[in-house]
Amino acid sequence: MLLEFEDRLSDLACVERVWTSHSERAGEFLSVATTNCELAVTRYRGETFLTVRGPETSMTAATCPAGGEWLGIRFRPGTFLPQFPPSVIRARQDVTLPGAAKRSFWLGGSAWEYPTFENADAFVARLIRKGVVAIDRGVQAVVNGEPMALSSRSMQRHFVRATGITHAAFRQIERARYATILLREGVPIVDVVYRAGYFDQAHMTRSLKRFVGQTPTEIARATRQLSFLYEPAVDAARRLQMPGMELRGGGQVTLHR
Numbered sequence: 001m002l003l004e005f006e007d008r009l010s011d012l013a014c015v016e017r018v019w020t021s022h023s024e025r026a027g028e029f030l031s032v033a034t035t036n037c038e039l040a041v042t043r044y045r046g047e048t049f050l051t052v053r054g055p056e057t058s059m060t061a062a063t064c065p066a067g068g069e070w071l072g073i074r075f076r077p078g079t080f081l082p083q084f085p086p087s088v089i090r091a092r093q094d095v096t097l098p099g100a101a102k103r104s105f106w107l108g109g110s111a112w113e114y115p116t117f118e119n120a121d122a123f124v125a126r127l128i129r130k131g132v133v134a135i136d137r138g139v140q141a142v143v144n145g146e147p148m149a150l151s152s153r154s155m156q157r158h159f160v161r162a163t164g165i166t167h168a169a170f171r172q173i174e175r176a177r178y179a180t181i182l183l184r185e186g187v188p189i190v191d192v193v194y195r196a197g198y199f200d201q202a203h204m205t206r207s208l209k210r211f212v213g214q215t216p217t218e219i220a221r222a223t224r225q226l227s228f229l230y231e232p233a234v235d236a237a238r239r240l241q242m243p244g245m246e247l248r249g250g251g252q253v254t255l256h257r
Contacts, residue, residue: 002027002225003064011121014079014128014135018120019072019228026066029225032180033058033173033211035163037080037089041071041114048114050105051096052081054089055164057173059213062227072228073120077170078139078162081132083108086164108132136162143170176211179204181229183219192216 007019016036038053044065080086084095100111108130115123127133139162142155159167179196183189189201198204205215212219212226 002029005228006117007228007230008117010124012124014076014133015073015121015124016076017072017074017228017230018117019074019230020117021070021072021228023064023066023068026064027225028061028063029227030213031056031060031062031092031227032213032229033176034227035077035165035170035173037075037086037164039073039075039115043069043071048102049096049099050107050114051094052084052089053094054084054086054091055173057091057165057169058210060092061213071115071117071120073115073124074228075133076140077143078136080134080136080162080164082134083132086162087160088164090164134162139163142167172207173211176207177229179208179216180212180219180226183216184222184229186220189216189220 001024003021003023005019005021007017010016010018033056035055037055040051040053042049042051044067089095097105097107100106104111104113106112107127110130112123112127124133128135136158138155138158142159156167159165159170163170165173175196175198179192179198182192182195187195189204193201193204196204198207201216208214208216208219214224218224
């Protein structure tokens, strides 16, 4: 296996997942499309740096070195850093922040210690208090399927500003991630078509090749290392009430393949 992942839920409603990873060897993996903004800390050959990432609107082939270590703080949709608008940093236009010292970096005019897997929640809470991280409650309401007083046009502007993508793109990406989870769990392709809400198998294949970089059969066979996949994608699908989706209740299962 190229990459090993460990992850946990967060005590903060604005954080979807905290994860850590390390590479056993150098190699290439498929970075699957995602709807979230994220803070990622890289440790490699004695150097440490933090990168602000935006949503990924398609699959990208990426490489990792042997012996690298990473920490990720993945925000829920609608949570972002105003200094780095999601529409500017989307599609792998990441921003790596300058280091302040060996254990700290510059952000928002202040030096911050690099977060750890254990203190990531406290770190984000401090960023929120300082106004470095913003939360658009309207976007969270849309994702949760809650009624809004704004017009659909106003809400779409809010959504694009806070996520960097349209609501339609959000649904497409979440659907593809959900289908990928089902396929990796061994659900037959014909059943995934229905449960993920695709028109037919050809529709699903086009979507997965765009957002995951593989066909349904290739995904099911686990022929390539994929980036971090986890069950909250299913929760997002439930909130979006995608037609035809049959969702399992309760538990959260993370895929480490």
